[in-house]
Amino acid sequence: MDLLGYGAFFLTTALIFSLVTLGLNLQWGLTGLFNVGLAGFVAIGAYTSALLTTPDDAARLGGFGLPILVGWLGAMVVGGIAAALTGMATLRLRSDYLAITTFGVAVVVQLVALNAQKLTGGPFGIGFIPRPFGSLAETPLLFNLSNLAVVSVVTLIAYLALEHLSRSPWGRVLKALREDERAAISLGKSARFYRVQAFAVGGAIMALAGALQAHFTGFIAPDNYLPILTFQVWVMLIVGGSGSNLGAVIGSILVWAIWAGSGTLTSILFPPEQQARAAALQIAAIGVMLCVILLIRPNGLFGDRPRRSRFSKRAKIAAGESSSGS
Amino acid sequence: MSLQFVVDGLLTGSMIGLGAIGVTLTYSILRFSNFAHGDFMAWGTYATLAVVSAIGAMVGKVAPIGPLSFGWPLIVALIVGMAFTALLALLLDKVLFARLRSQGQAIIVVMASFGASMALRSLLEFTFTSRPTYFSRAIQIAMPVGFGIRITPDQIALLLLTAVLVLGVHLLMTRTQTGRSMQALSQNAALARIVGIDVASVVRVTWVIGGALACVAGVMIGILVQIRPFMGFDMLLPMFAAAILGGIGSIPGAVLGGLIIGLAEAGAVQLIGAEWRAAVSFIILMAVLFVRPIGLFGVRER
């Protein structure tokens, strides 16, 4: 019974990660937009929903005690707007600028979460976030299973919607733009608008995942949204194979299994005072793993990006780009 | 407000600027944003610290130089650390970046640098733990220099060191064949090969300069603030913002961008509090991207 409960708990977390990875796959896999600050968008969703749904708290703004569904919608809207603004600032420039800006977004969101006590509760975070099946908390197994059911349904809806989107004309335009960054920039406003849309929808999905997680644990704090989160999700997408929604989901479950498994292992193998060091080693190992996958199997398990040869057309474009001055 | 922020800002700006030189060179010559650059800083600093300790163990306590907080061992260690960091950068390029570069997808290289950054930083945390450490625990007396400004001998020495290094790199870039080759490569890689420039050797020089300067910037932070595994990662956003503000590829721009961000940070710390310091670079970055994405000294991509 215990094992089943743990299994449900594990799978719930893994599926929430899957949702973030699906959002990233829309941004990176389908559209080629590089987001190294996704932890920031997840945090925006979590805090927005927490703020909207928690009971009134004298120490900070809100909460507004609204229904959970309103919180989730609010999270998507705010996350989507934040992503759209980020996109608008950078999508007429080379992709590196988007990378740097998203990185900055995550830093600033982290800063606000830590320091804007009136809004976010500061380092102690926000508690008493309503849970969808809070009344079942007495029987952990039932509680875990119902959480899993909710998260599964949301992930499935997101998955089907994204599958549909990537096959639609809209998705085909995005793929075409992904193949040729130069064209995407030079095609001007219309192409840029497509990319902003994709980035915003991706951001909204990440924010929704953040909100789900918040309502699933009932408590959030700035520590949940460190760069390590961004890193985990990237590894999940790369392992699964960027461009594939199925790969995003399976990669997330797989990497989360490795992560949780190696975490359990280090906690057994190392004495408590060495735990922090062991955790660092775990991160280093996974960082190396990411680099190795990029080197030897850049398509991951299910990726759709053809590996290009040294002198392919694309390489020619890249060479032309580098020869056109800085 | 007190004018002390000028000194604080110039010092922070020096650290940012020295780091941003590496960022801007990597971007303009290798054409990718290196997210592992901050971790070069941290590795260089820990390497320097290790050498200082080793010298200390061998020759015992060494008297500091004049009014400074450190003696010759730190200077020797810094030089060793610079060489070490340069080698680290070369090694990382050889095993990772160069291979991905040859596949022709720049953004994959950025992602790999992000992964490498995580791995490098975590290895430091594993080896040295996340507890902060210091080159010296001695407290220096700050001397008043007028206008309500106080400055320590260490701070003066480090500002001078920055000026010398920046001037040196500038002369290297503009007056030597190596520097001209680097400029040529950043402007037109194909033509650079045609005129006989060996791209591989220019790339090596780029990593050596970027790595060595990152180490100096890190050691400055170590002397004036503290040494932590995250010290470099936390500098990443200010360094990127400085490189973009100055105009990608421009070394004077990177340094000026660093000084502007350093001064703005120091001013913000006085006005609204230290906890918001990190937001300053982001605001400046966004302003540059919206108003003048090519930066102060940049040239439009054609």
Place this chain on the structure above:
Amino acid sequence: MSEIVLDVRDLEAGYEPGVPIVRGASITVRKGEIVVVLGPNGAGKSSFIKAIAGLVPITGGTVFLDGKDITAAPAHTMVRLGLAFVPQTENIFPLMSVEDNLRVACGILERREIPARIEEMYAAFPDLVRQRRTAAGNLSGGQRQMLAVARALIVHPKVLVLDEPSAGLSPKFVSMVFEMLANIRKSGVTILLVEQNAKAALAIGDRAYVLVEGKDRHEGIASELWNDPVVAELYLGQRPLKSEGGSAA
């Protein structure tokens, strides 16, 4: 007949393996000659000459320079081997001064030889002297072409290879560029050029080849080739617009 400087045999080259753009082209260039390579659009002229310069991967055949096999030599070693290449476009470093553009190409020269060599280039291209501190990106089209040629000549190449030197230039500059090439030949430099502007190129050339679908289909004395019926059919007949030959690249 003078000795052969550049000998290209059955060259095959292309960006993708299995998709050659150059399919077995052979030419020879003798010392002191101007050799012109002509061909209809898409004949692989540009890829052919870039492959010789080491910029397009070679998949078959050989290139000999002064009797030495340079087929596999990387692009950056070409100047040292004696082959200087002038690309069609983007052939200067726009943000560097004219003087630095010349100097950056002097990597293989003796250090003390460089200042004098730069002065020699200024003497040969007096238009550049006044602009020596100007950023090369601010030069006119004709001056850029001069700078690009001067930069290639500065290293005493055994053969100067040019990819459509007249492309994109106004008619005034076109005649100026060809006059310049004729003068360079008089000073003893061997020249190989690819041209779209057949009439002007044949007027200064000694011999010419016509490249069709990646192969050399015809060879002849430059002055006779213009009236050759085979060439007319192969090349002139397919020329899109007679007067725009120079800019149709």
